[in-house]
Amino acid sequence: MRLISATANPDKFVEILGLLPKQVELVPRPEDIPDVAEDAEDLLGNARLKARAIMKATGQPAIADDTGLEVDALNGAPGIHSARFAGGSATYQENIVKLLEALTDIPTQDRTARFRTVALIAWPDGSETIAHGVVEGKIMKDPVGKLGFGYDSIFLPNEGLGKTFGEMNNEEKSRISHRGRALRSLINKLEFGP
Ligand code: ITT
Numbered sequence: 001m002r003l004i005s006a007t008a009n010p011d012k013f014v015e016i017l018g019l020l021p022k023q024v025e026l027v028p029r030p031e032d033i034p035d036v037a038e039d040a041e042d043l044l045g046n047a048r049l050k051a052r053a054i055m056k057a058t059g060q061p062a063i064a065d066d067t068g069l070e071v072d073a074l075n076g077a078p079g080i081h082s083a084r085f086a087g088g089s090a091t092y093q094e095n096i097v098k099l100l101e102a103l104t105d106i107p108t109q110d111r112t113a114r115f116r117t118v119a120l121i122a123w124p125d126g127s128e129t130i131a132h133g134v135v136e137g138k139i140m141k142d143p144v145g146k147l148g149f150g151y152d153s154i155f156l157p158n159e160g161l162g163k164t165f166g167e168m169n170n171e172e173k174s175r176i177s178h179r180g181r182a183l184r185s186l187i188n189k190l191e192f193g194p
Pocket of ligand 1: 068151179
């Protein structure tokens with residue numbers, strides 16, 4: 001099976017590639033496809049916008065993931081605005097600085113948060129396959145670890161034996177991560193030939 005990746009984020013592409021079984025050939029998003037405006041109300045809506053745009057542009061099944069970091073002390077922010085928390089073209093580092101500043105006075109026990117992913121395949125016949133994944137954790141007071149991407153260095157998963165995602169390689173992270181869970185659930189819904 002051939003799936004076109006809808007993500008324009010190379011860090012996400014590498015994680016998704018590592019999660020798919022050998023029966024699936026993941027093709028990078030063609031570079032000539034323009035940016036897709038992610039202006040839906042929720043993760044599912046944005047995943048759908050991305051996957052459908054790439055499916056329509058290529059005529060092939062396309063896979064998208066939309067992910068948000070929900071911080072309880074900020075009433076669920078940055079959520080669907082995670083990529084642009086510190087502004088339209090914010091870097092990972094600028095987003096982290098803004099988030100840590102927003103949580104300056106919040107004590108450890110109240111720094112609870114979760115990553116949530118919706119993964120979606122848009123098929124050329126108009127149908128969809130959808131799956132969800134969540135990982136619970138806490139926001140650190142300072143970044144720890146240089147692996148991963150995005151907010152990984154400040155996210156301490158409850159199941160991570162004391163390591164942040166920034167201290168885990170892709171395999172360790174994917175075992176418990178939002179994206180790992182969503183992609184495994186998505187794959188379980190697909191039917192492969194012998
Ligand atoms: P595409 O929409 O092109 O796939 P994106 O980077 O905009 O790429 P999302 O909207 O899903 O992807 O993610 C929003 C942001 O959330 C992303 O830019 C990162 O800063 C952060 N993020 C997503 N997944 C993450 C992960 O596994 N670990 C840490 N941060 C993550």
